Amino acid sequence: MERHEYDVVVIGAGGAGLRAAIEARQQGKRTAIVCKSLFGKAHTVMAEGGAAAAMGNVNPNDNWMVHFRDTMRGGKFLNNWRMAELHAKEAPDRVWELEAWGALFDRTKDGKISQRNFGGHEYPRLAHVGDRTGLEMIRTLQQRVVALQQEDEKLHGDPEAYIKVFAECTITRLLKEGDAIAGAFGYWRETGDFVVFDAPAVVLATGGIGKSFVVTSNSWEYTGDGHALAMLAGANLINMEFIQFHPTGMVWPPSVRGILVTESVRGDGGVLRNSEGRRFMFDYIPDVFKDKYATTEEEADRWYDDQAGNRRPPELLPRDEVARAINSEVKAGRGSPQGGVFLDVSTRLPAAEITRRLPSMHHQFKELADVDITKEPMQVGPTCHYVMGGVEVDADTGAASVPGLFAAGEVSGGMHGSNRLGGNSLSDLLVFGRRAGAGAAAYIDGLARRPAAAAGLVEEARAEALAPLERTGGENPYEVHHELQRTMNDLVGIIRKSEEIGEALQVIEKLKERAKNTASAGSRIYNPGWHLAIDLRNMLLVSEAVAKAALLREESRGGHTRDDYPGMSPEWRRKLLRVTLTPDESGVNVEERVQPSMRSDLISLFERGELEKYLTEEELAEYDAAVKES
Amino acid sequence: MGYKAKFRVWRGEGGEGRLEDFTVEVNEGEVVLDVIHRLQATQTPDLAVRWNCKAGKCGSCSMEINGKPRLGCMTRMSTFEEDETITVTPLRTFPVIKDLVTDVSFNYQKAREVPSFTPPADVKPGEYRMQQIDVERSQEFRKCIECFMCQNVCHVIRDHEENKPNFSGPRYFIRIAELDMHPYDVADRKEPAQDEHGLGYCNITKCCTEVCPEHIKITDNAIIPMKERVVDRKYDPLVWLGSKIFKRQR
Structure with missing residues (x-):
């Protein structure tokens, strides 16, 4: 069997994976990047709006503290505050670093990086390139990897001496010796041949889980691999009940349902209307945000030119609020003909300005829906977009509870609390990708001996992967997948209730049995039916984690809305739901953990009046003491 | 339906x-x-x-x-x-x-042959100042989604396997043009484009531009301007004289 030895194996080649790999290599570690698609195709390319970083280029009042507050508010104070702090402090440096690696962001008049408005961000904060920021980011990181390889070629005569990309290669198991990570096992998609990586450190950067839902902005790769691999290796997940439904996905034609319509449309002036022509978001401003959002169309429209004198338009509320509002309008019978609402920029900006600021949206609607967004409104509705939950990690190093295991980006949990702000994902990838790469490097430096994968593990992994090919006459993996997607979409979707989640869990149990009996026709060479059969294990484990956590959390907060528990509860804010694998690997358990209190200098950044909406009396007393002390 | x-x-x-x-x-x-x-x-x-x-x-x-x-x-x-x-x-x-x-590995091989962005040594991250109009030229080329259809359709390699070693193809001509037009890139991009990447093989049939799903004007905005500059340089008598004089010092 093909075998490679590395210091660090990074699984995933999106923004977080590439940034982690670059860091590990820059710290002198031999690094492998293993990814399911071709190099440069990862899901990050689909990010449109921008990377949030308080550089203060457009509004000099912006700084890390304002960004930190916005992030905590967006996550309804459930965020890991240390991660939110590091993120807000380090994002500007990470963006500037990209520029030094060749990224070309849009500019302000004085030649700095331009920044755009986005939901939940108090000031214009998103560094961007039109509406294709993710592409710019992935290309810049990809080209940085190439630059390092060119350096290595000069120094060592081999471009792949210190950093190598293993593209179209899927990892199905992490290997351990005792408690510690010893490597990873996978297969080449191209040939179906197996491959083992011996490495003391593994960085998970596999992104999200959207492929467990029918209507999603996510690509086929988002099967929750990292989430599942982490649990199978003994690590914990947190916050799995929180899933972001992006308010604006395409709703027509059916085949593109769910494809993302960037929030920049609203950031740049687009408005949401129902079938009666009403800007309905004014009816949905929640109490916790009452003081920050305009109550009339006139004030909202003035804000685009004068942000100091006016409050923000409610179209720019955090994503969870907007998604729920759209859902309610459609349910109330005020939706658009194709089952969404109208998002209109055509009456708000001149046509030339729309095509300059939103070129890929213009292109996407023209090509896929035959709609010219400079002339008519778009129809949009919520789409499964992002999972806030993920591997529980140490904020500073990205280390999971399993020695040698690290995670960064969407696959890690905590940073975004119960709801992520738009633009905070691209900056998250950079900040915590770098930290996880550095964390892995430091971990290796402290090792006395490299662990070696326990005997038998590789053989077990091989048998598990081959099983669907060796069965005949079993289940069609495409059918099992489709039923899972329907179940999660309908029963554990944007609005949840106890009976429906319970029903979903029953279906998942049945699907788990069926998934054990899938059969894939054809050879091992580039066989998508076989690949899907293998991915089902991960999707089912992760779906069970989502459903079980969603059932337990009896409140509504951010990306978790319970019809039967509509309020937000300060007691629940103190609780994190931690998911682990059952000992026989057949399912997951969920347990409550206490959320650590915020450090006093950080909590002092908030007004008491705001905290009263979120915290328990006990926590407020701690706050009063902290303020008194300072 | x-x-x-x-x-x-x-x-x-x-x-x-x-x-x-x-x-x-x-x-x-x-x-x-x-x-x-x-x-x-x-x-x-x-x-x-x-x-x-x-x-x-x-x-x-x-x-x-x-x-x-x-x-x-x-x-x-x-x-x-x-x-x-x-x-x-x-x-x-x-x-x-x-x-x-x-198997599109040809393209990744060619990508590695284009020297990376080379900024001046004394500019620190955060200090870059560029005007929108100056970055837009390179931004057009950075819209490339690497679908490799321009590479696929280019007749220089589509029917001529033997040209592949000496020809990087349209995708990498726009990469070179992008770096050449980057306000902070200081590397020489013109001569290598001709000598190492095979710009001269292109006879401007615009097949690449026609198939580009991003509507990048590969031929008009990248290849032709680079060809002109290569020519300017090669046949400019002052540049010729300069290169003779400075060659020995290098």
Whole structure:
């Protein structure tokens, strides 16, 4: 069997994976990047709006503290505050670093990086390139990897001496010796041949889980691999009940349902209307945000030119609020003909300005829906977009509870609390990708001996992967997948209730049995039916984690809305739901953990009046003491 | 709404293959990639195709549809007649791995041969100051989604395997142009473009520009200006004299 030895194996080649790999290599570690698609195709390319970083280029009042507050508010104070702090402090440096690696962001008049408005961000904060920021980011990181390889070629005569990309290669198991990570096992998609990586450190950067839902902005790769691999290796997940439904996905034609319509449309002036022509978001401003959002169309429209004198338009509320509002309008019978609402920029900006600021949206609607967004409104509705939950990690190093295991980006949990702000994902990838790469490097430096994968593990992994090919006459993996997607979409979707989640869990149990009996026709060479059969294990484990956590959390907060528990509860804010694998690997358990209190200098950044909406009396007393002390 | 379409799809691996006929359901608003996916789910579970974003942003699902390079996700079924047989084949310029999936490693090899962005040593991160109008020229080329259809259609390599070692192709000409036009790049891009990347092989038939799904004006905005500058440099008598004088000092 093909075998490679590395210091660090990074699984995933999106923004977080590439940034982690670059860091590990820059710290002198031999690094492998293993990814399911071709190099440069990862899901990050689909990010449109921008990377949030308080550089203060457009509004000099912006700084890390304002960004930190916005992030905590967006996550309804459930965020890991240390991660939110590091993120807000380090994002500007990470963006500037990209520029030094060749990224070309849009500019302000004085030649700095331009920044755009986005939901939940108090000031214009998103560094961007039109509406294709993710592409710019992935290309810049990809080209940085190439630059390092060119350096290595000069120094060592081999471009792949210190950093190598293993593209179209899927990892199905992490290997351990005792408690510690010893490597990873996978297969080449191209040939179906197996491959083992011996490495003391593994960085998970596999992104999200959207492929467990029918209507999603996510690509086929988002099967929750990292989430599942982490649990199978003994690590914990947190916050799995929180899933972001992006308010604006395409709703027509059916085949593109769910494809993302960037929030920049609203950031740049687009408005949401129902079938009666009403800007309905004014009816949905929640109490916790009452003081920050305009109550009339006139004030909202003035804000685009004068942000100091006016409050923000409610179209720019955090994503969870907007998604729920759209859902309610459609349910109330005020939706658009194709089952969404109208998002209109055509009456708000001149046509030339729309095509300059939103070129890929213009292109996407023209090509896929035959709609010219400079002339008519778009129809949009919520789409499964992002999972806030993920591997529980140490904020500073990205280390999971399993020695040698690290995670960064969407696959890690905590940073975004119960709801992520738009633009905070691209900056998250950079900040915590770098930290996880550095964390892995430091971990290796402290090792006395490299662990070696326990005997038998590789053989077990091989048998598990081959099983669907060796069965005949079993289940069609495409059918099992489709039923899972329907179940999660309908029963554990944007609005949840106890009976429906319970029903979903029953279906998942049945699907788990069926998934054990899938059969894939054809050879091992580039066989998508076989690949899907293998991915089902991960999707089912992760779906069970989502459903079980969603059932337990009896409140509504951010990306978790319970019809039967509509309020937000300060007691629940103190609780994190931690998911682990059952000992026989057949399912997951969920347990409550206490959320650590915020450090006093950080909590002092908030007004008491705001905290009263979120915290328990006990926590407020701690706050009063902290303020008194300072 | 739906109808049964006739599809003819190239299937094969290990250097052998043939066109196979299918009759498959098509619904309103669908694209060719949707139909390929329906084939996978209902008739041929092991039909190999690359795809990711399904929104024309990642450049994975490049294929030849009725002989023309297209993104499967951006080719609407409504552009064909209902009784038309639609033929789907892999990109011709690259070796087939299986079915519609080709070995595009040639492109990654060429990417590594273009020296990376080279800023002046004394500019620190955060200090870059550039005007929008100056970055827009390079931004056009950075829209490239690396679908490699320009590489696939370029006749210099499409039918001439022997040219591949000496020719980087349109995708990498725009990469060189992008760096050349970057306000902070200090490396010499012009002579290598001609001498090492085979710019001279291009005879401006604009096939690459025509297939670009991002509508990048590859020929007019990248290749022709670079050819002109290479010529300026090579045949400018002062540059010629200068290069003779300074050669010895280098």
